Amino acid sequence: MLKNFFPNKILSISNKFINSLIVLMIFIILLGLAYSLFISPEDYVQGDSVRIMYVHVPSSFIALGIFACIGTGSIFNLVFRIKFMPLIVKSLAPIGTIFTLISIVTGSLWGKPTWGIWWVWDARLTSMLILLLFYFAYILTWKFIKNFEKANKISSIVGIVGLINLPVIKYSVDWWSTLHQPSSITLTSAPTIHHTMLVPLIIMLAGMIAYSLIVFLMKYKTELIKFKLNKNKNNR
Amino acid sequence: MFTKRVKSRIFFLSFSILIGILIIFFTLKSLEDNVVYFLSPTEIHNKSDISFNNKIRVGGLVKMGSIIREENVINFIITDLKNEIAVSYNGLVPNLFSEGKGVVAEGKLNDKKYFIAEKILAKHDENYMPPEVSKVLEKSN
Numbered sequence A: 001m002l003k004n005f006f007p008n009k010i011l012s013i014s015n016k017f018i019n020s021l022i023v024l025m026i027f028i029i030l031l032g033l034a035y036s037l038f039i040s041p042e043d044y045v046q047g048d049s050v051r052i053m054y055v056h057v058p059s060s061f062i063a064l065g066i067f068a069c070i071g072t073g074s075i076f077n078l079v080f081r082i083k084f085m086p087l088i089v090k091s092l093a094p095i096g097t098i099f100t101l102i103s104i105v106t107g108s109l110w111g112k113p114t115w116g117i118w119w120v121w122d123a124r125l126t127s128m129l130i131l132l133l134f135y136f137a138y139i140l141t142w143k144f145i146k147n148f149e150k151a152n153k154i155s156s157i158v159g160i161v162g163l164i165n166l167p168v169i170k171y172s173v174d175w176w177s178t179l180h181q182p183s184s185i186t187l188t189s190a191p192t193i194h195h196t197m198l199v200p201l202i203i204m205l206a207g208m209i210a211y212s213l214i215v216f217l218m219k220y221k222t223e224l225i226k227f228k229l230n231k232n233k234n235n236r
Numbered sequence B: 001m002f003t004k005r006v007k008s009r010i011f012f013l014s015f016s017i018l019i020g021i022l023i024i025f026f027t028l029k030s031l032e033d034n035v036v037y038f039l040s041p042t043e044i045h046n047k048s049d050i051s052f053n054n055k056i057r058v059g060g061l062v063k064m065g066s067i068i069r070e071e072n073v074i075n076f077i078i079t080d081l082k083n084e085i086a087v088s089y090n091g092l093v094p095n096l097f098s099e100g101k102g103v104v105a106e107g108k109l110n111d112k113k114y115f116i117a118e119k120i121l122a123k124h125d126e127n128y129m130p131p132e133v134s135k136v137l138e139k140s141n
Helices: A002-039 A048-080 A085-114 A123-144 A148-163 A165-175 A195-235 B004-030 B041-046 B131-140
Strands: B056-062 B068-070 B073-079 B084-090 B102-111 B114-123
Touching: A002 A048, A002 A195, A048 A085, A048 A123, A048 A148, A048 A165, A048 A195, A048 B004, A085 A123, A085 A148, A085 A195, A123 A148, A123 A165, A148 A165, A148 B004, B041 B056, B041 B084, B056 B084, B073 B102, B084 B102
Parallel strands: B084 B114
Antiparallel strands: B056 B073, B056 B102, B068 B073, B073 B084, B102 B114
């Protein structure tokens, strides 16, 4: 009974609130876009091409954050064998992959007018590409391994090994000389972004987190139904 | 919750992660020369095994007042506030390329003081602010 409590609770709350969440998310994103595209000022160096930052930076945060969740959940999978964890972690992967792709593509679009080049193999960009490969590997292990327990074990290993890449991504701009600029928002010092630009950044981040939550809940519902159908099929 | 089985799994996992981190660390350390995207003028000055035939990248700030454009060729100086290197480049530069701002030049070293660039990339820093704010900051400096 207790093992069914948590996933069922997530589903019932999700069913009740998902429509309000979608409306809220749309509102936040529209507000964020209004700020990003019109209300916020241009940058003193980059002019209007800085506005790509309002999509690029939040998606990068989310791409990393979701993989951190996948990695941590994978540790719980392997070590503690918490029953409801595999489906939760599995449902995070698709939206994480999408945001990694958005980060790389918007970054490339931002690089051409500012740096003068679409792509360089510096530490930050290369490690983000490696993150994308880890996301692909994670999703593909679930797709190609038919046995649930085996798929869970191997995908958990992929998630945990990928965790090591996360500090490399984050500190790549500090540890090595890179074309990508250092972090503007850190835990230890004041942001080097003016507040008129920090506000739309945070609004867009909130909107994208809401979007990730919605996609995660939708995927989780599907996974849970598939899992229960399979279990019934096997028990018959 | 922390049964013997769980404890042994934690130990095995922590051990594997530690080994993984060490592998990554040593791999990155041995690839150090390739992981850095560019060398600063000081690093070029100090480097003993520098090659004058391979393509390398130099990065730093464009020295104020050093940009000289004649016909198609642009000459300027890259500085890291400790050492400098003169750069010569034939072609188009990105919009953000300007004096006092970051630059990465890719090309070949003629000698330790003179670099012939085949490609110029502009590097911007982590500061973002409206033009009015930057003017105020400039005035107060």
